[in-house]
Amino acid sequence: MALIVHKYGGTSMGSTERIKNVAKRVAKWHDAGYQIIVVPSAMSGETNRIIGLAKEIMAEPDPRELDMIASTGEQVSVGLLSMALQAIGKKAVSYAGWQVPIKTDSAYTKARISSIDDVKVKADLAEGKIVIITGFQGVDDLGNITTLGRGGSDTSAVAIAAAMKAQECLIYTDVDGVYTTDPRVVSEARRLNTVTFEEMLEMASLGSKVLQIRSVEFAGNYRMPTRVLSSLTDPLMPLAEEIVSGTLISFEEDTNMEQATITGIAFNRDEAKLTVFGVPDKPGIAYQILGPVADANIEVDMIIQNQSVEGKTDFTFTVPRADYNKAMEVLNASVKAHIGAGSIIGDAKVSKVSVVGVGMRSHVGIASQMFRTLSEEGINIQMISTSEIKISVLIDEKYMELAVRALHKAFGLEAA
Numbered sequence: 001m002a003l004i005v006h007k008y009g010g011t012s013m014g015s016t017e018r019i020k021n022v023a024k025r026v027a028k029w030h031d032a033g034y035q036i037i038v039v040p041s042a043m044s045g046e047t048n049r050i051i052g053l054a055k056e057i058m059a060e061p062d063p064r065e066l067d068m069i070a071s072t073g074e075q076v077s078v079g080l081l082s083m084a085l086q087a088i089g090k091k092a093v094s095y096a097g098w099q100v101p102i103k104t105d106s107a108y109t110k111a112r113i114s115s116i117d118d119v120k121v122k123a124d125l126a127e128g129k130i131v132i133i134t135g136f137q138g139v140d141d142l143g144n145i146t147t148l149g150r151g152g153s154d155t156s157a158v159a160i161a162a163a164m165k166a167q168e169c170l171i172y173t174d175v176d177g178v179y180t181t182d183p184r185v186v187s188e189a190r191r192l193n194t195v196t197f198e199e200m201l202e203m204a205s206l207g208s209k210v211l212q213i214r215s216v217e218f219a220g221n222y223r224m225p226t227r228v229l230s231s232l233t234d235p236l237m238p239l240a241e242e243i244v245s246g247t248l249i250s251f252e253e254d255t256n257m258e259q260a261t262i263t264g265i266a267f268n269r270d271e272a273k274l275t276v277f278g279v280p281d282k283p284g285i286a287y288q289i290l291g292p293v294a295d296a297n298i299e300v301d302m303i304i305q306n307q308s309v310e311g312k313t314d315f316t317f318t319v320p321r322a323d324y325n326k327a328m329e330v331l332n333a334s335v336k337a338h339i340g341a342g343s344i345i346g347d348a349k350v351s352k353v354s355v356v357g358v359g360m361r362s363h364v365g366i367a368s369q370m371f372r373t374l375s376e377e378g379i380n381i382q383m384i385s386t387s388e389i390k391i392s393v394l395i396d397e398k399y400m401e402l403a404v405r406a407l408h409k410a411f412g413l414e415a416a
């Protein structure tokens with residue numbers, strides 16, 4: 001019998017009414033002959049509430065203790081959902097991560113899954129039970145409870161689907177799929193029927209918040225077909241209709257999709273850039289500048305180093321805006337003192353806009369079309385970075401929405 005994993009996000013689990021709807025939807029799939037594992041998130045707002053309590057006690061909560069409590073939201077969800085299923089006549093059983101067990105490393109608040117035991121769960125499924133497993137949490141080798149990072153239930157679901165060899169992983173959420181761009185910015189944005197996992201990976205890392213990026217990595221590594229669907233539709237809608245209502249994350253080779261050159265426009269408003277002028281152009285300099293930034297746990301994204309003039313060059317990089325002040329402090333303290341660079345300047349009002357699409361591999365002229373569109377809108381490009389399937393530009397945050405709308409139009413993304 002085919003196994004399907006369902007994941008429900010916080011909004012979908014947001015009230016007992018909604019949990020009853022989830023139960024109806026799950027029961028419908030079970031009645032259709034599938035084995036079902038459900039991985040829910042905490043009820044919406046719950047994880048934030050718990051972390052808030054911790055911060056009232058300790059400004060920087062101890063990570064082990066934080067995981068001990070942050071993981072409890074999901075524990076409430078699984079128990080309630082199991083009851084909701086039992087209340088409508090289904091056999092159901094809930095498990096916390098440590099009961100399965102879902103083993104992780106000991107990196108509290110951002111643990112990585114190392115293994116998932118399938119023995120207990122497979123036995124339950126064989127007995128006709130619907131199995132409900134907490135998202136977000138796991139257990140390390142010493143028995144400490146860990147969590148997988150914010151939004152980690154997506155990763156739990158895909159990892160469980162892979163470990164249990166499910167046919168598909170269905171991620172039910174408060175949007176009905178993956179769009180060409182954020183519909184709040186471009187009202188003509190269109191839902192994609194399919195997106196390749198590589199595109200999804202780029203979009204997740206470029207600021208699209210539909211799925212936690214690690215879950216997309218799992219989907220790719222284990223080739224787990226993963227579908228994003230709305231949980232806000234009628235829970236009893238016919239299966240055949242439901243299954244085509246979202247976005248399937250697919251594998252390029254598997255599909256003979258008609259390939260658009262560009263699949264989507266991603267953006268990230270909250271970027272900041274820092275430039276060190278007059279850096280000596282010699283081996284080890286990039287390391288000396290960025291080493292201390294990495295040591296401060298700040299993620300560096302775009303980097304450029306100019307052609308050197310008389311042995312000196314300028315070095316520019318971007319960081320998340322939330323880390324801007326810290327990055328500036330690090331630079332001022334270490335770089336200026338130790339490598340004899342000139343001045344440091346920064347700008348925390350920049351945004352990144354990216355065009356993404358596997359079609360780029362086989363089409364030329366995407367970059368020039370992107371740059372022409374931006375120039376026609378009078379938007380200055382400050383930095384550029386590319387990969388095989390994306391081109392990103394850094395621009396003044398004032399023009400971000402304009403750029404997204406213009407590019408969406410220029411690449412014909414509103415047309416079906």
Ligand code: ASP
Pocket residue numbers: 009010041042047048073135136149150151152153154
């Ligand atoms: N409850 C966790 C969070 O709010 C995990 C999740 O919802 O995926 O981040």
Ligand code: MG
Pocket residue numbers: 009010151154
């Ligand atoms: Mg989420």
